[in-house]
Amino acid sequence: MLVTMPATVRSFAKINLGLSIGAHRPDGFHELRTVYQTIALHDVITVRVVRGSGIEIRCEDPRVPTDESNTCHRMIESGMAALRAKGRVILEIEKRLPVQGGLGGASSNAVAALIALERVLRKQLSDPEKLRIAAAVGSDLPLFLVGGTILGVGRGEDVYPLADLPAMPCVIVTPEVGISTPTAFAEWDALLTEAGSAKLTTAGPSDRMMELGRRISSWLSNVPLKKASGGRLSGVPARGRGRAETLLLDLVRTGIENDFERVVFPQYPELRDVKRVLAGSGAGYVSLSGSGSALYGLFRSKAVAEKAAARLRREGVPAQATTTLRRRQYWKKL
Numbered sequence: 490m491l492v493t494m495p496a497t498v499r500s501f502a503k504i505n506l507g508l509s510i511g512a513h514r515p516d517g518f519h520e521l522r523t524v525y526q527t528i529a530l531h532d533v534i535t536v537r538v539v540r541g542s543g544i545e546i547r548c549e550d551p552r553v554p555t556d557e558s559n560t561c562h563r564m565i566e567s568g569m570a571a572l573r574a575k576g577r578v579i580l581e582i583e584k585r586l587p588v589q590g591g592l593g594g595a596s597s598n599a600v601a602a603l604i605a606l607e608r609v610l611r612k613q614l615s616d617p618e619k620l621r622i623a624a625a626v627g628s629d630l631p632l633f634l635v636g637g638t639i640l641g642v643g644r645g646e647d648v649y650p651l652a653d654l655p656a657m658p659c660v661i662v663t664p665e666v667g668i669s670t671p672t673a674f675a676e677w678d679a680l681l682t683e684a685g686s687a688k689l690t691t692a693g694p695s696d697r698m699m700e701l702g703r704r705i706s707s708w709l710s711n712v713p714l715k716k717a718s719g720g721r722l723s724g725v726p727a728r729g730r731g732r733a734e735t736l737l738l739d740l741v742r743t744g745i746e747n748d749f750e751r752v753v754f755p756q757y758p759e760l761r762d763v764k765r766v767l768a769g770s771g772a773g774y775v776s777l778s779g780s781g782s783a784l785y786g787l788f789r790s791k792a793v794a795e796k797a798a799a800r801l802r803r804e805g806v807p808a809q810a811t812t813t814l815r816r817r818q819y820w821k822k823l
Contacts, residue, residue: 493576495537496608499823500601501814502530502592503632504659504778504785506737507745510677518628518644519674524651524740525593525632525639527814528785529822530661532598533583534561536605541577550584552667560627564599565606567622572612589667591779593629600633604823620648629779636823637816638737653816657737658794659787660772662763662801662808666782668753673780676752737787737813741774749780760784763806770797787813 503525511520544565546555553559565578580602586594600623607613614622616634623630624646631648632639638651754761760777763784767775771793772786788794794810801808814822 493538493609495535496605497533497535498601498605498608500532500534500586500594500597501527501633501636501819501823502586502594502597502661503527503629504592504661504783504813505747505776506638506741507776508747508749508779509745510674510748513678514644516644519677520643521628521641521645523641523645524745525629525641525648526737527633527636527639527819528592528659528661529811529814530586530592530809532586532594532601534598534601534605535581535583536565536602536609537579538574538576538606538609539579542575543577545577545579546582547580548582548584550582550588552588553582553584560595560599560630561602563626564603564622564630567626568603568606568614571614571618571622572606572610574610574612578606587663587667587783589669590663590783591668591777591781592661592663592783593633593779596627596630597633599623599626600630601823635816636814636819650816654737654813656812656815656818657787658789658791658810658812659785660767660770660794660798660801660808660810661778662767662784662786662806664757664760664763664782664784664806666757666760668757668781670780673749673752676756677748680752738773738789741776741787747777747779750777753777753781757782763801766801766804766806767797770800772797 506524506526508521508523514520544562546559546561548555561580565580569578582598586592588594603619619634620631623634628645631646632641635648635650637653640649640651641647760782764775767784767786772788775784775786777784786797791810798808798810
């Protein structure tokens with residue numbers, strides 16, 4: 490095969506707007522309910538294909554694996570087989586997102602790698618095929634094939650696009666703490682076991698998931714929709730621009746929470762302190778993203794968000810002001 494021109498793709502991050510952990514599934518995973526939201530922070534992925542065979546991953550960040558354990562490796566391997574392509578794939582990752590930060594960086598990298606591979610080879614898989622491959626590689630990969638505001642169910646791999654809401658300023662805080670998602674799940678299971686042994690009154694996994702589902706359904710019933718020019722549904726203001734800008738806050742203020750905070754905060758109390766700083770800096774809602782360690786705050790204005798981020802940086806805490814990404818923005822910027 491001839492050497493191809495490289496393709497470069499942005500690999501955007503996500504946050505979780507609520508995350509409810511359910512019971513163990515027969516496949517060993519946990520049942521989940523969450524709302525994903527893509528944001529503008531991103532890594533950069535570059536792919537090229539040369540003569541030879543195999544997959545070579547390059548990244549200057551020593552925390553990023555460059556062998557078969559990298560999610561990108563499995564994604565590229567599956568993509569090459571599905572596209573019936575041959576050659577040696579060279580993948581370069583410019584890492585800007587934290588490793589083990591709860592922002593979906595590794596999963597986003599893998600999806601961006603597949604999209605870049607399609608562009609390099611000038612071949613394209615069907616959307617259902619890409620979703621199938623992504624779900625087989627990892628639980629939160631499929632969300633990055635949708636973008637915007639997305640409902641995640643199952644182990645997080647079953648994704649459903651929600652209303653394309655207006656962008657909203659946010660602050661992403663990335664403390665230099667790496668949290669293993671499998672470890673966080675294990676600690677959650679231990680917490681429930683301990684609560685059960687002590688006969689504490691606590692809502693069971695199914696109860697929590699049903700409650701999150703009810704709150705999301707209630708919120709969705711109040712989201713105004715209209716037919717866009719292409720005939721699909723999109724979110725629009727109910728009573729002017731102000732209403733549209735508060736739709737995300739409306740969602741999180743229904744009372745949804747991230748279950749991981751109950752096990753992560755006791756282990757890393759400094760993360761709880763960061764949450765308090767964000768709340769005291771004007772955030773309308775603050776939460777851990779995924780299993781952490783990243784936290785985010787949603788703000789009504791860019792100026793207030795930037796001020797909050799600057800305050801945290803002065804205190805030695807890495808923080809960036811950014812914005813949520815609507816579905817159309819996500820694909821345009823990708």
